[in-house]
Structures are given as C-alpha cells and as structure tokens.
Amino acid sequence: MHPVTVTVFPSFCRLCGRTLEDPGQKIVCGHCLDRVEFHHGPVCPVCGRFYHQPAASGHLCGHCLERPEPFSRHRSLGPYAGRLKEIILLFKYKECEALGRVLGQMAYDRLATDGLFAGLDFIVPVPLHRKREKRRGFNQADLLGRALSDLSGVPLLPRVLIKVRYTPAQVSLEAAERESNLRGAFGVRKAGRIDGRTILLVDDVFTTGSTLRECAAELRRAGAREVRALTVARAV
Numbered sequence: 114m115h116p117v118t119v120t121v122f123p124s125f126c127r128l129c130g131r132t133l134e135d136p137g138q139k140i141v142c143g144h145c146l147d148r149v150e151f152h153h154g155p156v157c158p159v160c161g162r163f164y165h166q167p168a169a170s171g172h173l174c175g176h177c178l179e180r181p182e183p184f185s186r187h188r189s190l191g192p193y194a195g196r197l198k199e200i201i202l203l204f205k206y207k208e209c210e211a212l213g214r215v216l217g218q219m220a221y222d223r224l225a226t227d228g229l230f231a232g233l234d235f236i237v238p239v240p241l242h243r244k245r246e247k248r249r250g251f252n253q254a255d256l257l258g259r260a261l262s263d264l265s266g267v268p269l270l271p272r273v274l275i276k277v278r279y280t281p282a283q284v285s286l287e288a289a290e291r292e293s294n295l296r297g298a299f300g301v302r303k304a305g306r307i308d309g310r311t312i313l314l315v316d317d318v319f320t321t322g323s324t325l326r327e328c329a330a331e332l333r334r335a336g337a338r339e340v341r342a343l344t345v346a347r348a349v
C-alpha cells in the first residue's frame with residue numbers, strides 16, 4: 114500500500130502572479146484589488162457620467178439635457194481601464210466566476226451609500242441571449258446581481274427580462290449602430306411581477322449605454338414604476 118499524499122498547490126493571482134495567501138482571496142490578490150481606480154468626483158445625477166470638475170456637481174450632462182433616459186439614475190464604480198478592466202475581462206472565463214462576488218462587494222460598498230438600493234423591489238440582471246449564455250456557460254450580470262442581492266437583501270428577479278433576439282456583438286459596432294442593433298432585442302415575461310415596481314438593472318460594463326437604455330425602456334413599457342441601473346465600470 115502506498116501512502117496517500119495530498120498536495121495542495123498554492124494558487125496565484127491571475128493578474129500579477131503573487132501567491133494568494135489569504136484563503137478568502139480568489140483569483141486576484143489584495144494588492145491588485147487595492148490598485149483598482151474608482152471615480153471619486155461628481156457625476157451626472159442621471160446617467161452617472163464622470164465629471165472631472167467639482168463645479169459640475171449636481172448638473173445634468175449634455176446628453177441627459179438633450180434626451181431623457183428611461184432609467185432614473187445609473188452609477189458605475191470607475192472607468193473601464195487599468196486593473197478594473199483587467200478584472201472584468203478575467204470575469205468572462207468560467208473558472209473566474211468567483212469574481213462576481215468580489216466585484217459585487219466592491220460595487221455594494223461604494224454605491225449603496227448613494228441611496229441606489231433604497232426602496233428597491235427587485236434586482237434584474239441584463240440578460241444574454243440563451244445561445245450566448247449556453248456558449249459561455251453563465252451570464253456575468255446574473256452573478257453580479259446575485260452577489261448584490263445577497264448583500265442588500267433585495268430579491269433577484271432573473272428570467273423576467275429576456276433577450277428575445279440574437280444580435281451581433283456590440284463591441285464591433287459604432288454607437289448609432291449599437292442602438293439599432295438592440296431595438297426590440299429584449300422582452301419581458303410575466304409583466305405582472307414588475308408592474309408598479311422599482312427595479313435595479315445590473316450589468317458589468319456601460320459602454321454607450323444602449324443596452325441599459327433598451328432594457329430600462331422595456332421594463333418601463335411593462336409597467337415598472339422606476340428603473341435604476343448599476344454597472345461595475347464605465348467606458349469614458
């Protein structure tokens with residue numbers, strides 16, 4: 114009989130290669146998490162656009178003045194750049210699903226203080242088309258939504274907002290094309306669940322805002338009283 118030996122391999126940070134020493138740390142080390150850059154200054158009170166001048170505080174941005182948004186307010190943690198972008202890109206891999214909790218915690222710690230979660234009825238993740246979700250194995254927005262639901266106590270309502278039409282990846286399109294690409298791409302099942310409710314839409318990245326805009330408009334058409342939105346990062 115050979116003795117059974119169990120070897121525990123140390124795990125390493127997927128970004129910098131340091132050993133993950135704290136057993137609670139997953140995938141990315143504390144040093145890398147500390148280097149995430151958050152936006153600290155004022156933002157547009159509706160779309161959450163980052164302002165770089167304190168004088169702009171409280172003023173709507175040019176886009177929101179020109180065209181009202183279907184969501185009452187959107188907030189992101191920081192620009193889609195540097196360590197935050199690297200963590201979000203890692204989060205697309207199946208074995209990095211645990212980052213949903215890490216990013217959800219960051220978002221909750223910094224954005225819940227803004228009243229974003231006050232009086233909410235449901236958290237609704239931005240859906241993927243079932244074909245795309247099947248290929249990837251999971252929906253990142255679901256994982257973020259679940260983490261935020263656990264932290265805030267606001268129930269998660271998945272599979273009510275659905276992607277009804279398969280659309281080409283937004284990343285290959287210009288802003289105007291992104292809007293038309295998504296028109297009519299989302300639908301609501303069991304509209305009675307959201308009628309008169311206040312909802313927080315959750316997604317990983319805000320690029321031009323066309324996805325959140327289309328989803329929020331669909332929820333409003335189905336009777337939602339108010340739709341707010343949260344993303345981890347915003348491409349500026």
Ligand SMILES: [Zn+2]
Nearest residue numbers: 126129142145
């Ligand atoms: Zn690291």
Ligand SMILES: [Zn+2]
Nearest residue numbers: 157160174177
């Ligand atoms: Zn704005």
